[in-house]
Amino acid sequence: MWVSMQLMVMMILPLIALGQQYGTCTGTNGRKGECISINQCRSNGGASDPANLCPGDNTIQCCTYPTCTNSNGVAGQCQPTSTCAGNSDPANLCPGGNNIQCCTSGSTPTGPGTSTPINTMLTGLADILRGAGLNVVEVAGWRTRGHGVMSSVRGIVVHHTAGAATGDFPSLAVVRDGTSGLAGPLSQLGLGRSGTWFIIAAGRSYHAGSTLDDSVYGNNNAIGIEAEGVGLPATDNGHAYWPEVQYQSYIKGVKALQRAYGVPTSRVLGHKEAAVPKGRKIDPNFSMAEFRANLG
Template sequence: MATPLTADRLLAALRAEGVTVVEHPGWRTHDRNGAGAWGPVTGVMIHHTVSSGTASTVAMCSDGYTGLPGPLCHGVIAKDGTVHLVSAGRANHAGGGDPSVLKAVAGETYGDRPPAPRAHQGSPNAVDGNSRFYGFECVNLGNGADPWPAAQLDAIERVSAALCRAHGWGAKSVIGHLEWSDWKSDPKGFGMPVMRRRVQTRLNKAPARPAPAPGAGKPAAPRLQPFPGTSFFRAETSSPVITAMGRRLVAEGCSAYAVGPGPRWSEADRRSYAKWQHKLGFRGSDADGVPGAVSWNALKVPYTR
């Protein structure tokens, strides 16, 4: 068992394994830690969503639904292989499961499959899987007929390997929900033993990102405007930095401008920036429209002389 990765380390581990990651607003602090323990972690659990469509599925997995509040996983693996992160803490994905399975996974002591589960949520001897497993929901109807594209299976492999590599686990630390609870059937449409073999093959090699397209050079990282400090944002400030910020807010769909944006800090700037803070998941006094270092760095304002 291991201490869960921080949000930064989780993101770095996935990217190092070549995973294409989308960060859902507020995912770093969106969790169910108030409902129970998060960790020590034992492994990775793979699910199917019984849904279609990336945007609606990500929203559901982030927000939850009646009777089951979100987040419902740590990441959503789309059909195109993109992984949408929605949480870095405890998530409502595994529920109760079999203690013999937990022991076998923690020790990686089983053969082709863990012991058949004989427990589920509400069983007298069930153990809390939400505190012990990272969970990834894969967009699939779960009917055995909905296809699993190669890009999606590759992403499942990479995500699983990334977390195993980060914690020093083998592929036997990766299981399906159906291997945890006798009530569950996910993921349906591919076999977890085959996926574990894929994961172990990847773990036997050094991590590597996908090769760039032929002739593609590495683009230079754009120079970004450093955070000028909270005191910079006041009525008397007139600067091209304010204009550059406003243009980025417009590009992010966070505009409250009737005209502009322009170089002088205004109420329209403040209201537009508050929209950006809300998009990132900030609330209350943290979303007052006055830029702070975290939200500013996330906005990626181009450098302006």
């Protein structure tokens, strides 16, 4: 048995040394990571960056990890402890080995709460949705796009685009750039028929118009999501006119936003519910009662 244990140690040590040999890196997404094999990164729950950022052959790539919230409720980034300039939380909050920990730079929560003004751009949107395991496309310039900063995140308003009947997210240009009568962006987020999320803007977006409570559902205080759909027939029953993959992604993404920004399910409304006067809007054409029930 002692011989067997020696053999196992001899096999494991080179693998550990290999990880140490290739060191740490910074991905093209700006996150700190480690240079490890693609297979090991996948197994660890990370994402490999193929941009030739690491020594070794093409199988060694920069592996970065998702965002996190530490034991004190502070938002942070999962990264190697050796690259953390702040505080690493050893409470097993991140995927990967023990060297990957939740790195934060402060001691108070950084995400906006249900009534806490933030007066800033929502530059964490892409990481929030990726952290939920969703496919994300970052539209060029999104981090600085908006009609000024967001005052807070107190509500979430869900929409449909009433756009073209084909394509994944054919309404992107309109949502990003607006129309002749209304300047874009028209929402922070878009959702394609495939379930892919499009990060369009980090600032205030003209999606809501007049609402029953602008301090919660108005453009200054609510995230807007435009999901691709023709919007017909108008209905409040079920979600039969939506691809299941898109509908489930809608639920998963909204849940992630709720967690990140402290938005209760009672403050997730359809545009048809939030808009005033009542009847001004019909979107989205699915049951909001069912949608909220799925949010839990």
